[in-house]
Every structure is written in structure tokens, then in C-alpha cells.
Amino acid sequence: MFDESDLIPVSALQHTLFCERQYALIHIEQAWAENRYTIEGNILHERVDVVHHESRRGFRVEYGLALRSLRYGLIGKADMVEFMKNGRDKYESISPVEFKRGRKKADNYDLVQLCAQALCLEEMFGTPVTEGQIYYLQEHRRTTIPLDDVLREQTFETIQRTRTIFTSKVTPRANYDSKKCDRCSLFDICMPKALAGNRKPVSRYLENQIHQNLQEKLE
């Protein structure tokens, strides 16, 4: 069981999968920058993450539900969770629904985030969560995602990898990859072309640059 102070945000798992350096820049070095993709995502979540609930006989929907798992060391928020009840206090099914900008992607990043939400819900409500759904804004429909063993295994590995980087406090080196870096909001902070192969934190690199510039001016 993890301590409250050691919990990893569920949303950070996507950063680790996209680029481990991006994860470290955001969550260890506290760097952040917006671009079109992050702004669109923020606007979407501002709309759906308002905490409230709706219910009717045997069915309940929670919006902006706070999540936590001490077993896996996770904390986060679900856009929407649907609960079907089959008795006074028993749940027939629990299903997280995540809203995403754009269309279904070839990678598994969104699926891992959904699965991590399910792990939290299973612990919080003591009920297996066997599937979830993702609503892609441009497709205007939900896609059902089975939370099978393969996806769970990938999610466990991502949680473990994220925790290892977080504990080490070492920012992985930059590896320029045009498919990722050119759409990464942290491109200017990361400097993937200039810093490839450098494992020092970006903050230390910037301090060195400032020091060097000052010295040049004083000479």
C-alpha cells in the first residue's frame, strides 16, 4: 500500500507512454507549456469535469469523480463514471467514460489511462470493472474498451516505469523523434535537438547557459 504522499496522477501515465522525458519534465522538473493540442484538451475537460451526478432507478452517473488507489499508488479524476445497480448496495457494473479530443489513435495511451481509472474504481467500490468507454469528440460516438489482461499488464508496467523515473529524479535524455517532438508542447523547453544525449535536468542546463552568458558579458 502506498502512502497518500506517494500517489502518481493517472494522467501522468500518458506522458510516460508518449515520452519518458516529457513525463519527467512535467512531473519532476515542474515544466509546462501549452500548444494547440493541450489547449483543446483543457477546454474539453473544463466542460466535462464539472463535479455533479445524475441518477434514475438503478442507474447513476458521476461526473468529475475523484479517484484513488493506494494499492497501485494512483490519484486522479474520471470525466464520467456510470454505475448500474442490481440491489440496494450492489453494483451490477461500473464503467468509466473518458472524453478525448480528435479521433481514435493507433497507440494505446488513452486505453492505459482508462484502465488505470478502472483499477482505482475497483479498489474504491470493491467491484470488478471489465470495460470502459472513450468518447472521441470528432467521431461523435463512444468506443467500448475491454479491460483485458493484456491492457492491464501494459498499465501495470507503465505505472511501474513512471514510479521508477519519479523515484530516481533523473530526467531521461532527449531523443529527437520528429513524429512526437514536433507536436510536443515542451519542445522549446526540452530542446531535443540541442540536448540529445544529455541526462542533466533542463533547469541545470539553463543555469549553466545563464552563467556562461554572464561570464562572457563580464569579460
Ligand code: SF4
Ligand atoms: S520534445 Fe521530444 S524528447 Fe522532448 S519531451 Fe517532447 S517528445 Fe520528449
